[in-house]
Amino acid sequence: MSLIEDHRLITGSESVARSHSERAMQLLRADIVEGILAPGLKLKLDMLRDRYEIGAAPLREALSRLAGEGLVIAQEQRGFVVSGMSAEEANDLGELRLLLEIEALRDSLSRGNEAWQNRVITSYHWLERAEQSSLSLEGRLDELERRNFDFHEALVSACERRWTLHLRGIVFRQHERYRRLSRIHTAKTRLVSDEHRALLDAALERNEDAAIAVITTHIRRTTRAVGEALQAADQP
Amino acid sequence: MSLIEDHRLITGSESVARSHSERAMQLLRADIVEGILAPGLKLKLDMLRDRYEIGAAPLREALSRLAGEGLVIAQEQRGFVVSGMSAEEANDLGELRLLLEIEALRDSLSRGNEAWQNRVITSYHWLERAEQSSLSLEGRLDELERRNFDFHEALVSACERRWTLHLRGIVFRQHERYRRLSRIHTAKTRLVSDEHRALLDAALERNEDAAIAVITTHIRRTTRAVGEALQAADQP
DNA sequence: GTCAATAAAAAATTCGATATTTTAATTTAG
DNA sequence: CTAAATTAAAATATCGAATTTTTTATTGAC
Incomplete structure (x- = not known):
């Protein structure tokens, strides 16, 4: 294997x-x-x-x-x-993800050491590379999801609040089901890529407010895209 | 049975x-x-x-x-x-409980109909009665926990955000392990009783801000008590 | 005496068979 | 023909035994 x-x-x-x-x-x-x-x-x-x-x-x-x-x-x-999927749950999960991600991010930014920085940098670069790669759509989505996961995971990896991380994990996975939908619907990698860059910068500067602002936009935008995708799925 | x-x-x-x-x-x-x-x-x-x-x-x-x-x-x-218990986790859970309780409460207050009001009123009065009752310590704690649970459950019962409620449930149960500790340590029912009354009033008036303020105090106070209880347990 | 290797015991995990419950199909009464 | 009742089939849930892994105890070498 x-x-x-x-x-x-x-x-x-x-x-x-x-x-x-x-x-x-x-x-x-x-x-x-x-x-x-x-x-x-x-x-x-x-x-x-x-x-x-x-x-x-x-x-x-x-x-x-x-x-x-x-x-x-x-x-x-x-x-x-x-378990089922619906627009209501997508919104609910989006807001929860935001809430929990912010909590985790705050703690992580204040604690992160050099090893954490390196992990963030590394995972960012792999993600960037995946975004630019030109694989087949199928394979590329998988790769992107994985790198995206790794990057966000790296960002919060210095957080020591066990329960916050646990709940964040649950919500993240749930939310991912919806993200996948929107990914297929709107294949616009451009803006997302900028957001990731901004997130990296904010994190390395330990700029809490900036990081929160970016992640808020990031998640809200995803939620909107999911909403559109679900609507499109209803009336094909 | x-x-x-x-x-x-x-x-x-x-x-x-x-x-x-x-x-x-x-x-x-x-x-x-x-x-x-x-x-x-x-x-x-x-x-x-x-x-x-x-x-x-x-x-x-x-x-x-x-x-x-x-x-x-x-x-x-x-x-x-x-799973283990520690002061760190108690704080973590306390903050999460606050976060999630506020989300659920907001939604519930804005949606609650007459049936919801009745449920809130009923559960409050049973809680009040339990607080004043004079059973043995053991039995009283159980009764109190149950009525306390029912009251808080009633407050958020009009919330339609399925995931918010699910996570709230997880955190509530976890947090309860700690609350139990503090209950035994500090048997001060007085203040808690006032808080519950204030919560009831705020809820029935649909006063979101007031309800959030009360629940914040309520949960933070609990967290503090838990911290003291854990400290006391360490040095007996 | 300490450590590693081995053997025995305990515990966790999994399988195959059985009992129970639900679902679907069929019958029968109105 | 519809709807309740019965029967048959399918699927779930549980048990008890067999298997695998971990833990503990024992032995033997250094």
Whole structure:
């Protein structure tokens, strides 16, 4: 197994799974976030068993865990369903992401040391490179998402508020489902790229207010794009 | 089984569990929040099986679900542990609770209809009654927690932001572990009672700013009390 | 006595089979 | 023909045993 293959996007920096249950969770999470398992889909165990070649017991544990963070819904005696998507939830998640990202960013900026700076710089440059690359649309989206994830993760990585980070992670993953929609709808990388640059500068200067301003624009713009994409999806 | 016995506090308005897995989750959650299963405790399956008379499979599912929301930690191949408690986390959770409670409250105040008002009024009066009652310390704490929970739940019950409520729930339960500490340490019901009254008034008047001001004081005061209690616990 | 290697015990994880519940199909009464 | 009731099929949830991994205890070399 190559390094690249194991570095599943989104799931974060979680190391290679040691148990079937853990692996199932990572796979399910990625597939739901990527939209391969669509919102509202009934997650029948037989189907999942075939798909992932993992037994029912670890699959159920993985689903339970995802239910805890809200990516799937556990219906008593009626199995699991991929949680739905709607414009209302997109807005809700966008605002929460903003709130939590700001909290995490504040703490991270005030604590970040040189190692943190280097991580931020490195991840930024990989992201920049991904934005300019000319892969196929499919592959490029995956690469972009991963680099985008890494960059934002790097920015808050000096934050020591465990719960803030935990909740931010939950919201980030949820929000990502929607971001994907808007990415496909509006393939405008230009403006986003500028925002990332501004974010990098603000972070390295420890300019809290500037960073917050940029991230606010950044997230709000995403929310708007998601809204448009959802509207477009309704009336095709 | 009597109604009262089934209405386990904290776990929210979740109806009576239909599956072992669900029941296990509610029992575990309550026991962890109440501190019966102490922070850091290794949750061995044999032990839990004896305690709750539930098989390993549903127990593991319940634990996985709690791991998703962060009440327990799942350690690969090494079982589950009750997540730890510290002064840092108490502060973190306090601030998050404030943030999320404000978001939920704002939305709820702007939407609440007459049914909502009635629910708020009713739950307030039960809380007031509980505060004045003269049961044994143990029983009174449970009753108070339950009524306190119901009141705060009622306040935000008109909020339609699903994710905000979900995260608020997670943080509320976590924070409750700490509140319990401070409750035992400082049995000062007086001030809290005034705060609740002020909260009720502000809510019924739809006075957003006032409600936010009160809840801010309310939560910050709790955080301070928790800090003192933890400090006292360190040097007995 | 300390450390590493090995063996035994305990614990966690997973599998396969079974029991229970839900869903779909079919029948039957009105 | 519709709607309740029954039956059959599918899917979920749970159990108990088998497997794998971790932890503890023991042995033996230095």
